[in-house]
Amino acid sequence: MTAPDPRDSDPRDREALTGVAAGRRRRRERRGEQPMVPKAEFTSYYGRPVIKPPVWKPLDIAGYLFLGGLAGASSALAAGAGLTGRPTLARNAQVAAVGAIGLSVVALVHDLGRPARFVNMLRVAKPSSPMSVGSWLLSVYGPLAGGAAVSTVTGRLPRLGLLAGLGAAVTGPAVAGYTAVLFADTAVPAWHDGHRELPFLFVGSAAVAAGGLGLATAPLRETWPARFLACAGAVTELTASRLMNRRLGMVAEPYRTGRGGRLMRIAETLTVAGIATAVLGHRSRALSALAGTALLTASAATRFGVFEAGMDSARDPKYTSLPQRERLRAGEGSRAVTG
Template identity: 65%
Template sequence: MSTSDVGREGVEGARPDREAMIGQGGHRPDGRDRDRPGGRRRRGGRGERAMVPDAEFGSYYGKPILNPPVWKAADIAGYFFLGGLAGAGSVLAAGAQWTGRPAAARALKVSSLAAISGSTAALIHDLGRPGRFYNMLRVMKPTSPMSMGSWLLAAYGPAAGAAAVLDVTGLFPRLGHAATAGAAALGPAVAAYTAVLAADTAVPAWHEGYREMPFVFTGSATIAAAGMALVAAPRRETGPMRTAAVCGAALELGAMELMQRRLGVIAEAYREGTAGRLVRAARVLTVAGAATGALLGGRNRTAAALGGAALLAASACTRFGAFHAGMRSAEDPKYTVVPQRERLRERAGEA
């Protein structure tokens, strides 16, 4: 009986000397037949080639346990990033308008319109043709993050577009204020719902991080919008945005750290390979951008722009890092099997 198993370090307990060999009986490691008198080697025996391949952990017919998502990084990770920038930008734009910062409000409204347009284009490109996005709007299913997200984009996009266009043209100011308020009301959901969408899949690095990932995405969206304000708005109007950058950085970094601690072995997907490099880069850029914006952004235009650019890059690295971590965790069966077995042991111990 095979005693090999899969664990944190991969396949464990493999016994090469117990492999089945060609011929009747098989050979011992010293070359003597087990089934012949005196253990003599069979003449002309061909018992050196293993009939059973080395143990690998998979499922039936060589299929992986999970089929990795077919999403493309440029489309879906870009969709995550741009949606977060748009949603948080609408919230900051409304705050800027209501506190007498018109230039900052206009810059954020325009950037939110551009970002949600790019986000929707990336989603449609991944779907393959525009008709598929329309087909998702034919049904409203509250239990489906994809269905509710499609309706959310359909409601938020026109509001963000009207807010930006009416602000730039100066037409219908009351309608423009209403559109700004509507976009701000929907903005937090737009910034965070992609985390719920990812966590609703079976991908271990996303599904098991369902508690913290919305906070990671919300913090990431906040620093992106604050960074855009630092880049595009006059520095005299960016005081609240600098504060938002610090708060968003604290939220993102804290939630990411808590998530990795709770994930156990799955956290390796966020620490190694492409995802690990992106997450580490995001951490450095977040701290540098928030510190530069908070300390120097109100005094120097160049420092404000550099801090804002760092925050935008940090947010993008977080979204792309989370995407690649999910793809890696889906491809390696260890991240599916080991947590399941650990939960079973915990339940058996409680019983």
């Protein structure tokens, strides 16, 4: 028995095909098979970040985010409680707002290094700068919140205190949410790409914190506005978080992995548990206090989680370069279709 002559076979079987031709032939011969070579991962020169991560201190800036949100939402809660005849809840919320905004300014100044840097930001009003707008918001909101609290605690100048409280309630939501615009205005991928949902996430988290504080400190008969605010804030926060994770794609990975992901999962778990406890235990003072503590902790974990996720996305070059490449390809494809 003799071996077959190689010359009798189809010449195309002996061709060394590469590139597109080889791919087409393999697809014709073996439908449905996956390539054996894994997709290459992006790395930058020497593994260095493409952008420079912010030099902000985690405790100062994440604490500033949490305290500012707590203050702004507490002023809104205090106004609602005062107008509906719940004096203890109104007083507690006003005092909490003053304390929180004072500590938040201290944290901000500590991160800046010296108070003169904060004062210098007030030399010019620049509407296009979130930092400038935020500095002026703090300068307007702080005295209003302080005047309302002093009037309520001392019982003096009640009309002036009422006006100050209403002014703080109007500017409070802006204080709670402007930091989201400030973060989204940076080049940090996890913050910048989440510019649509971050304001809702921050305002919702602030409402959760203020509602939790009200549940923990007010008499049981006056906690209904705090419970309602906490529930509304939780729905807003959780919805915004889910939408952001779905829309951002791979850029949302830092919100699910690492330190930021752990904090975000803790925040979500505590938020759901706190709301369930607040609703089911609305007749128990102990359960209301427990729910309020859980909601306060959840809000703080959310702010620290967002901060850590952004820092992780800034350190890893793939979150900067790969989305840019995808946008360039999408732009080239749309121009080709238009042409």
